[in-house]
Amino acid sequence: MNKLKMGVIGVGGIAQQRHIPAFAEMTETVELTAIQDINIDRAESVATMFDIPHVFEKYEQLFEVVDAVTICTPNKFHAEIAVAALNAGIHVLCEKPMAMTTKECEAMIEAAEKNNRLLSIAYHYRYTPEAKLAKEAIFNGEIGDPLVTRVQAMRRRKVPGWGVFTNKDLQGGGSLIDFGCHLLDLALWLLDDPKPVEVIGKTYDRLSKTPGQVNDWGVFDHETFNVDDHVTGYITFENGLSMQFECSWAANIREDHTTLSISGVDGGMDVYPFALYQTKYGTVWNTEAKLPEDNLSPGFLQAKNFVDSCLGESELIVKPEQALRVTQLMEAIYKSSATSSSIKLA
Ligand SMILES: NC(=O)c1ccc[n+]([C@@H]2O[C@H](COP(=O)([O-])OP(=O)(O)OC[C@H]3O[C@@H](n4cnc5c(N)ncnc54)[C@H](O)[C@@H]3O)[C@@H](O)[C@H]2O)c1
Numbered sequence: 607m608n609k610l611k612m613g614v615i616g617v618g619g620i621a622q623q624r625h626i627p628a629f630a631e632m633t634e635t636v637e638l639t640a641i642q643d644i645n646i647d648r649a650e651s652v653a654t655m656f657d658i659p660h661v662f663e664k665y666e667q668l669f670e671v672v673d674a675v676t677i678c679t680p681n682k683f684h685a686e687i688a689v690a691a692l693n694a695g696i697h698v699l700c701e702k703p704m705a706m707t708t709k710e711c712e713a714m715i716e717a718a719e720k721n722n723r724l725l726s727i728a729y730h731y732r733y734t735p736e737a738k739l740a741k742e743a744i745f746n747g748e749i750g751d752p753l754v755t756r757v758q759a760m761r762r763r764k765v766p767g768w769g770v771f772t773n774k775d776l777q778g779g780g781s782l783i784d785f786g787c788h789l790l791d792l793a794l795w796l797l798d799d800p801k802p803v804e805v806i807g808k809t810y811d812r813l814s815k816t817p818g819q820v821n822d823w824g825v826f827d828h829e830t831f832n833v834d835d836h837v838t839g840y841i842t843f844e845n846g847l848s849m850q851f852e853c854s855w856a857a858n859i860r861e862d863h864t865t866l867s868i869s870g871v872d873g874g875m876d877v878y879p880f881a882l883y884q885t886k887y888g889t890v891w892n893t894e895a896k897l898p899e900d901n902l903s904p905g906f907l908q909a910k911n912f913v914d915s916c917l918g919e920s921e922l923i924v925k926p927e928q929a930l931r932v933t934q935l936m937e938a939i940y941k942s943s944a945t946s947s948s949i950k951l952a
Contacts, residue, residue: 610916613640613672613696615665615687616679617652618769620701624730625676626656628909635913642668669694674916676728676909677701680769680776681783685710688725692717697724699912703787704929706778708937711930718926726912726922727929729791733904733911735897736880740796740866743875748882750872752797752847758865759789759853765814765835766855767824772814772831780833782809782936786853791924791932792877793849793866799928800843803952807939809834813856821856839939844952851939 612629614621621641629636640660643649653661662668665687668675674697677687685705688698692714704711704727718725731737743749761781770776771784794800813819814835817828839851866877873884882893902910914920938949 608917609635609637610913611637611639611671611673612913613642613668613675614638614658615642615668615675615677616683616701617641617643617649618678621676621678622652622655624905625678625699625728625909626652626658628903628906629676629913630656631906632910632913635917640668640671665690666694669696672696674699674724674912676912680773681706681778682776685714688714689717692721692723692725695721695723697912697916699726699728699909701728702791702929703727703778703783703936704926704933706783706933708930708934711926711933715926715930724912724915724922725926726915726924727926728908729788729795729924729929729932730904730908731788731792732795732923733907734878735901736877736895737792737796739880739895739897740868740875740877743882744796744798744868744870748873748884749868749870749875751845752868752870754869755793755797755847755849756865756867757786757789757793757849757851757853758863759786760857760859760864761785761855761862762857762859763819763821764823764855764862765819765821765826765831767821767826772826772833774832777833779936779940780811780814781835781853781855782837782939783833785855786837786851787932787936789853789864789866790851790935791929793868794931794935795928796866796868796877797843797847799931800845800847801952802841802843802931802935802938803950804842805839805935805938805942805949805951806841807837807839807942807949809940809943810836813858819856837939837943839935839942841935 836854
């Protein structure tokens, strides 16, 4: 089998910690060929660290020596680079969120279709063992028709103090576009991509705009901070479903927690940790799962699904149309908060 020649664009934190190690491990199917970053010193040192032969200053040069790329730049550049790569005949795995706006996401999908190339987005929570179990349990009818979903992606004091995460021009938003998007994506996938009807959202920045904040993830400048650190939302869907949504980087709560709970007609579930809630034999009935301890990491499984799909051996798990729906909802939450009104989507 021919190996897939992979390139990496933007080699900061997530590229070094998740993408490059995952592709480097797939020695039978992947040749990690080239990297590109506007910070050429960083690119040179990452190339040395991971033994990658080519370093480029411009992404157009990298397209000439690879079959596929993973894009790990700040959000502002996702769409521009993805469209250029797809137009050059290169398959694309792009970090989340897919892009800053729905319009950008649509341009990416159009480029993928026009050039008959694959496009996927790094929503890696789908590859957690709990998420896979939840998907299977719902498919097998364990909870019946879903009714009410609660999503909480909560961090008490974790504003990222590195990179450009608190810069709206480069990222498009804060806690929602960075962290909330993962759980929103996972919830929509588990619910089988229901069509949203109406969105009400509210964003906050008061804590992070106040000087002298306690923060577990480094130091940030409260004066230049111009994104959200806490977001709430309420979303209704075409089939009668509703979702209560909340995420934060900074909130006065007891502790960090990730909650995805779905209450259905015949049962309910928590995804983290995975449990089923039903009624049986005239009583309430709870089932817990004991997960295997030797699971492959979600980052590796994500890379493997992308590579196998590019080689024609598998199908993408995260489809671009699904990632677009996440961006559409986030955009509606931001718009609802900015205009103090509910946003109709259907
Ligand atoms: N899936 C996840 O859980 C997860 C976690 C962290 C970050 N991310 C996403 O990954 C992306 C990068 O985040 P990070 O934490 O690695 O940030 P980072 O700041 O550590 O790294 C970004 C890198 O991109 C480079 N860069 C900036 N503009 C560029 C351009 N136009 N062309 C080429 N390179 C450019 C920077 O020099 C830097 O090396 C963001 O989209 C972020 O949302 C995802």
